[in-house]
Amino acid sequence: DTEVTQTPKHLVMGMTNKKSLKCEQHMGHRAMYWYKQKAKKPPELMFVYSYEKLSINESVPSRFSPECPNSSLLNLHLHALQPEDSALYLCASSQQGLAGDTDTQYFGPGTRLTVL
Amino acid sequence: SQQGEEDPQALSIQEGENATMNCSYKTSINNLQWYRQNSGRGLVHLILIRSNEREKHSGRLRVTLDTSKKSSSLLITASRAADTASYFCATVRNTGGFKTIFGAGTRLFVKA
Numbered sequence: 001d002t003e004v005t006q007t008p009k010h011l012v013m014g015m016t017n018k019k020s021l022k023c024e025q026h027m028g029h030r031a032m033y034w035y036k037q038k039a040k041k042p043p044e045l046m047f048v049y050s051y052e053k054l055s056i057n058e059s060v061p062s063r064f065s066p067e068c069p070n071s072s073l074l075n076l077h078l079h080a081l082q083p084e085d086s087a088l089y090l091c092a093s094s095q096q097g098l099a100g101d102t103d104t105q106y107f108g109p110g111t112r113l114t115v116l
Numbered sequence: 117s118q119q120g121e122e123d124p125q126a127l128s129i130q131e132g133e134n135a136t137m138n139c140s141y142k143t144s145i146n147n148l149q150w151y152r153q154n155s156g157r158g159l160v161h162l163i164l165i166r167s168n169e170r171e172k173h174s175g176r177l178r179v180t181l182d183t184s185k186k187s188s189s190l191l192i193t194a195s196r197a198a199d200t201a202s203y204f205c206a207t208v209r210n211t212g213g214f215k216t217i218f219g220a221g222t223r224l225f226v227k228a
Contacts, residue, residue, distance in 0.1 A: 004158070033216075042204055042218035043159065056215055090158055102147055102166075103208075105216065107158030 004108035006091050012114045015081060021111045023074040023091030032074040033105065034066060035090040043090055049074060081115045088112055122205060122219040130227050135192045137222040139205030140185075148181055148188050149206045151218070159204065162190075197228040 004025045013019050023032065031050045035043035048056035049068040057066075063085075065077040074091055088110045094103035122139045129135055141148070147166045151159040165172045165181045165188065172179045178191040192199055205219040 040223070042221050045215055045217070048215070058215075088156065092159075102164060103214065104149070104161045104164065105151075105159070107160070109158045110156070112156070 004091055004093055004106050006089075006108035006111050008111060009109065010112045010114075012116065013078065013081065014116050015083075017081075018077070018079045020078065021076040021089055021091075021113075023076075023093075023108055024072055025093040025106070026072055027093060027095075027106065028071075029093035029095050029106070030071065031094045031096065031103065032068060033092040033094075034074070034076050035092065037088045037090055037110070047076075078113075081113075083115050086113055086115045122203075122222050124222055125220065126223045126225070128225045128227065129195055131195060131197055133195055133226075135195050135199070135224055135226070137190045137203050137224070139188045139190070139219050141188075141205070141207050141219075142186065143207075143209065145183075145207045147208070148179075149208075149216075150177075150179060150188075150190050151204045151206055153202045153204065153221075155201070162203075192224075195224075195226045197226050200224060200226045 007022045033048050034046040036046055037043045045058050046060045047066045052068045063080050067075040090110045091108040092105040094105045096103050145167055147164055149164045150162040152162050153159045163174045163177055163179050165179050167183055176193045181188045202221045202223045204221045206216050209215045
């Protein structure tokens, strides 16, 4: 199984809502990532988890809260978002994590988030 | 800021033609990767080239790397309509964890 799954595919939320994005992989990968991608722009790294520990936080606002319950799951909890947070949120995983600058990342299809 | 910059930003060609995309980067690298993204979808890894390699092939893909110029190119030969996608180069920066930085990307449109 070389698939990274993400749910939901689409999410519309108000600025006062609390929602969560979910990501799952069963490839035994030890690193998982959240990216944010605006239209016609490259993905921008938000968070990296390596061996279930947060290793990189790219100065992401606290209204985004990542969680890695186990090595296969990655969540992104959303609260009090702004309209400018509307974007495609991509999850990825890779095999080696901290040791792997040659890691290939496997991406999920993304969650299209709209904040009203 | 993004490490890699790509040109052209957009490229439109006829099916059967070759497509060349370029990427420049700013800092030293151990390797450079190319990814493809179909519209609104996740990225798919295409190829990795190490800093001690100058050229690498995979099917219809040819990647070159010039570390002295800090640049790489991706050539797709005999393009097909199904090659229509955005293509990103990616480099990795070690900041206590390995951070992948994507270039701005080239949007390729192949006309049937």
